[in-house]
Amino acid sequence: MRDVAIVSFAQSAKAREIRNEIEILMPVVQEAVRNSKLPRQEIGFTCSGSSDYLQGQSFAFVGALDAVGAWPPIKESHVEMDGAWALYEAWIKIQTGDVDSALVYSFGKSSPGDLPEILALQLDPYTMTPLWPDADSLAALQARAFLEATGKSERDLAQVVARSRRDAVGNPHAVVSGAVDVEKLLAEPHYRSPLRAHDLPPITDGASAMVVVAGERARKLCERPVWIRGFDHRIEPLGLGLRDLARSASTEIAGQKAGVHKGKVDFAELHAPYAHQELILRAALGLGENVTINPSGGALASHPLMVAGLIRIGEAATRIMARRGDRAVAHATQGPCLQQNLVCVLEGD
Amino acid sequence: MELVKSITTPVVLDYDYVTGRAQSRFLRGIAEGRILGQRCVECRRVYVPSRGACGRCGVRTEEEIQVADKGTVTTFCIVRVPSENLSFNPPYVCAAVLLDGADIPFNHVLQECALEDVRMGMRVQAVWVERELLGPTMSSIRYFKPIAEPDAAFDTFKEHL
Amino acid sequence: MAERSAVIGIGQTKYDAKRIDVSMPGLLREAALRALEDADLGFADIDAVVIGKAPDMFEGVMMPELFLAEALGGAGKPMIRVHTAGSVGGSTGIVASSLVESGVFERVLCVAFEKQSESNAMWALTVSTPFSVAVVAGAGGYFAPLIRAYIRRSGAPEDTGIRVALKDRQNALKNPYAHVKIPDITFDQVMNSPMLWDPIRYLETCPSSDGACAMIFASERAAAKAPGKPAWVHATAMRSEPTMFAGRDQVNPLAARMNAKDLYAKARITNPRAEIDCAEIYVPFSWFEPMWLESMGFAEEGSGWKMTYEGATALDGDLPVNMSGGVLSSNPIGASGLIRFAEAAMQVRGQAGGHQVDGVHKALGHAYGGGSQYFSTYIVADHKP
Numbered sequence: 001m002r003d004v005a006i007v008s009f010a011q012s013a014k015a016r017e018i019r020n021e022i023e024i025l026m027p028v029v030q031e032a033v034r035n036s037k038l039p040r041q042e043i044g045f046t047c048s049g050s051s052d053y054l055q056g057q058s059f060a061f062v063g064a065l066d067a068v069g070a071w072p073p074i075k076e077s078h079v080e081m082d083g084a085w086a087l088y089e090a091w092i093k094i095q096t097g098d099v100d101s102a103l104v105y106s107f108g109k110s111s112p113g114d115l116p117e118i119l120a121l122q123l124d125p126y127t128m129t130p131l132w133p134d135a136d137s138l139a140a141l142q143a144r145a146f147l148e149a150t151g152k153s154e155r156d157l158a159q160v161v162a163r164s165r166r167d168a169v170g171n172p173h174a175v176v177s178g179a180v181d182v183e184k185l186l187a188e189p190h191y192r193s194p195l196r197a198h199d200l201p202p203i204t205d206g207a208s209a210m211v212v213v214a215g216e217r218a219r220k221l222c223e224r225p226v227w228i229r230g231f232d233h234r235i236e237p238l239g240l241g242l243r244d245l246a247r248s249a250s251t252e253i254a255g256q257k258a259g260v261h262k263g264k265v266d267f268a269e270l271h272a273p274y275a276h277q278e279l280i281l282r283a284a285l286g287l288g289e290n291v292t293i294n295p296s297g298g299a300l301a302s303h304p305l306m307v308a309g310l311i312r313i314g315e316a317a318t319r320i321m322a323r324r325g326d327r328a329v330a331h332a333t334q335g336p337c338l339q340q341n342l343v344c345v346l347e348g349d
Numbered sequence: 350m351e352l353v354k355s356i357t358t359p360v361v362l363d364y365d366y367v368t369g370r371a372q373s374r375f376l377r378g379i380a381e382g383r384i385l386g387q388r389c390v391e392c393r394r395v396y397v398p399s400r401g402a403c404g405r406c407g408v409r410t411e412e413e414i415q416v417a418d419k420g421t422v423t424t425f426c427i428v429r430v431p432s433e434n435l436s437f438n439p440p441y442v443c444a445a446v447l448l449d450g451a452d453i454p455f456n457h458v459l460q461e462c463a464l465e466d467v468r469m470g471m472r473v474q475a476v477w478v479e480r481e482l483l484g485p486t487m488s489s490i491r492y493f494k495p496i497a498e499p500d501a502a503f504d505t506f507k508e509h510l
Numbered sequence: 511m512a513e514r515s516a517v518i519g520i521g522q523t524k525y526d527a528k529r530i531d532v533s534m535p536g537l538l539r540e541a542a543l544r545a546l547e548d549a550d551l552g553f554a555d556i557d558a559v560v561i562g563k564a565p566d567m568f569e570g571v572m573m574p575e576l577f578l579a580e581a582l583g584g585a586g587k588p589m590i591r592v593h594t595a596g597s598v599g600g601s602t603g604i605v606a607s608s609l610v611e612s613g614v615f616e617r618v619l620c621v622a623f624e625k626q627s628e629s630n631a632m633w634a635l636t637v638s639t640p641f642s643v644a645v646v647a648g649a650g651g652y653f654a655p656l657i658r659a660y661i662r663r664s665g666a667p668e669d670t671g672i673r674v675a676l677k678d679r680q681n682a683l684k685n686p687y688a689h690v691k692i693p694d695i696t697f698d699q700v701m702n703s704p705m706l707w708d709p710i711r712y713l714e715t716c717p718s719s720d721g722a723c724a725m726i727f728a729s730e731r732a733a734a735k736a737p738g739k740p741a742w743v744h745a746t747a748m749r750s751e752p753t754m755f756a757g758r759d760q761v762n763p764l765a766a767r768m769n770a771k772d773l774y775a776k777a778r779i780t781n782p783r784a785e786i787d788c789a790e791i792y793v794p795f796s797w798f799e800p801m802w803l804e805s806m807g808f809a810e811e812g813s814g815w816k817m818t819y820e821g822a823t824a825l826d827g828d829l830p831v832n833m834s835g836g837v838l839s840s841n842p843i844g845a846s847g848l849i850r851f852a853e854a855a856m857q858v859r860g861q862a863g864g865h866q867v868d869g870v871h872k873a874l875g876h877a878y879g880g881g882s883q884y885f886s887t888y889i890v891a892d893h894k895p
Contacts, residue, residue, distance in 0.1 A: 018369075019367070023371070066402040
């Protein structure tokens with residue numbers, strides 16, 4: 001296996017952008033490329049993640065090529081998934097030896113459409129979509145199952161929210177942040193019982209980009225490159241009745257395969273769009289109470305769909321580069337109720 | 350018992366379409382009867398409609414240039430097959446028009462000419478809607494029509510094919 | 511460095527305008543089960559799944575691979591969904607092969623599909639946006655002007671496209687999976703078919719089809735245990751360029767030429783015309799055959815049409831092209847690229863039945879997408895690289 005490291009990362013997130021996707025993406029890509037210190041032409045492979053339905057247009061990713069300097073023609077690919085999986089494809093490409101470096105990016109605006117309604121299309125079209133269950137309601141179903149199975153309470157959820165918002169104060173890309181009292185949170189009415197509005201991810205428009213490099217070269221480009229020590233992802237059946245919603249079996253498998261506990265975990269960036277999901281994921285990855293979760297504020301502070309997973313990896317890498325931790329776990333998810341999960345173990349020199 | 354073979358689920362999703370800054374400026378120009386392009390800071394080429402980025406260089410296009418509303422047909426096709434979302438009734442000519450001053454052609458419809466007369470190199474002029482109907486939309490230009498100018502030489506536009 | 515990768519199983523569905531006899535999972539499983547049977551494997555033997563398809567508006571389901579993964583035995587496994595516009599089928603095969611070449615996985619199942627009868631394909635291709643005027647009439651409307659430009663640049667005779675269509679449609683009659691089959695098809699029939707987007711006629715145009723294609727890529731070790739003859743991957747290549755920029759050549763795109771150069775360099779091919787025995791090339795409108803022959807380096811620029819005219823690309827020519835009937839005969843958009851890859855591998859493995867070319871050692875699979883801007887290609891052979 002070749003050693004691959006993250007050498008740069010950039011992101012943009014805002015509650016509602018007046019810029020279009022290309023205008024949002026271009027400066028983010030330029031920043032990541034510039035900070036990688038690699039000339040654009042030398043980056044061997046480019047891979048991105050985005051969703052047509054999110055944008056309401058077919059081939060939504062094609063226009064993005066204008067933002068990334070695809071001339072002369074580049075080796076490039078795209079997944080209709082969160083950017084974290086585009087990173088995975090790039091990592092695989094580097095393992096084949098075909099390329100030694102890659103630019104990975106993803107973008108998405110959640111504000112133009114009614115996101116929970118759009119996500120009702122992300123279900124079984126024969127048996128589920130015709131009922132139009134919105135994403136928030138499905139998450140609430142899972143939350144109910146989780147609370148009853150584990151004995152956790154709504155107070156536990158409120159504590160996740162309060163901590164996330166407080167930590168997000170230090171994050172310039174957070175769209176929701178601030179000190180907030182747990183009692184005040186619990187006094188709010190339910191939105192989709194047992195979830196309250198603050199247990200949901202904020203609608204966010206954003207983009208992120210990352211450059212990864214194989215081998216020694218990474219050390220020449222970056223003062224403290226962040227090595228990908230383990231990388232795995234798994235999917236479960238979509239049907240809610242086919243899985244135990246109180247746990248994330250695919251995250252458990254991915255965590256094992258990625259070798260989460262082959263070393264000490266200083267902190268974790270977990271992609272938990274809903275508050276209760278953080279508790280599910282923490283358990284799935286076997287992270288003890290002493291492990292800091294989502295020092296960035298996590299997805300509850302900023303959640304550009306199709307980007308948030310890659311941002312978890314980028315936030316973790318940024319923290320390690322700044323020597324505020326040595327080894328971390330980053331996680332990404334997509335699909336209803338944590339259906340598909342990716343785990344990436346990162347370590348600095 | 351009859352098996353269910355299919356179901357129909359109507360899907361209606363509303364999206365707020367955001368043009369972005371460059372297209373917004375372009376459309377406001379159209380509302381004033383002007384066609385605006387943008388020049389790439391690196392390769393100096395003028396893009397019409399302005400889209401904010403030069404795909405060749407991967408950088409923003411900033412400098413605004415007004416281009417003429419007449420130009421050359423670089424290539425074309427005659428559309429004969431009807432389709433739901435088309436704005437015109439077939440048969441019609443869909444032409445790539447390189448406006449004078451622009452470095453990239455864009456597609457529009459040719460009218461007021463016989464189908465067999467359409468040729469590469471033809472000189473054409475935009476026909477706008479009445480002044481009071483101008484708005485920030487491409488349909489402010491109704492179509493392009495041929496004008497009495499000699500055809501452009503192949504060499505002048507062959508790099509745009 | 512890369513591990514070797516080989517194709518050990520291939521499965522296709524019958525392609526048709528509307529496969530109302532199966533649901534989406536049923537369609538994918540038809541192809542996947544055939545591929546597994548071909549490789550004498552079960553779903554449990556597969557380590558990872560790659561699904562490829564074109565825009566989700568074609569079925570009206572957002573990210574359908576999420577609900578389909580389970581039907582492909584994907585539960586508990588890694589699953590990736592590739593989307594690179596029309597070239598996606600090819601990219602799907604390349605990603606699957608990469609998973610094996612990386613050394614991380616032994617057996618990877620990939621399925622590319624489209625069940626576009628479930629939604630409205632014409633609409634899905636060009637969902638219109640506000641402030642714009644819909645003038646470009648579908649894919650044909652986009653490509654027809656480029657074809658006109660090719661005819662002008664090359665001086666090709668106007669009936670070149672008709673000859674390509676005739677050949678591909680005759681080949682389709684020998685392919686049990688093909689969608690469009692016109693028995694006793696003649697030159698005049700193609701010539702007299704309605705002109706859709708001048709110069710493209712109805713019979714020179716691809717159909718809209720439902721269908722799926724599945725392939726199993728395996729490591730050297732796994733291929734050694736497979737029953738059939740493996741088709742060894744000698745090279746894969748991907749290249750993209752932006753859609754619209756001043757001075758872009760869409761007739762002979764640089765991305766296509768660079769893709770070919772990269773592919774041949776990796777496969778150590780110096781004379782493609784002589785060293786490659788046959789090719790499955792993405793030709794959705796007849797004239798793309800001569801155009802792609804040029805950009806893939808089989809013919810000099812401006813001379814691709816001569817290969818068609820001389821019969822070089824016929825089933826009995828020296829470089830048969832689209833022995834399966836090609837995209838002109840079957841076009842489930844998301845699958846078409848992988849079908850090219852699959853048919854090339856079938857030729858190498860001697861599985862092509864009625865449209866088998868004798869003595870194929872090395873074959874090329876090619877896919878393109880978008881505004882002639884995405885290119886995914888590979889070369890397979892009957893011997894290890």
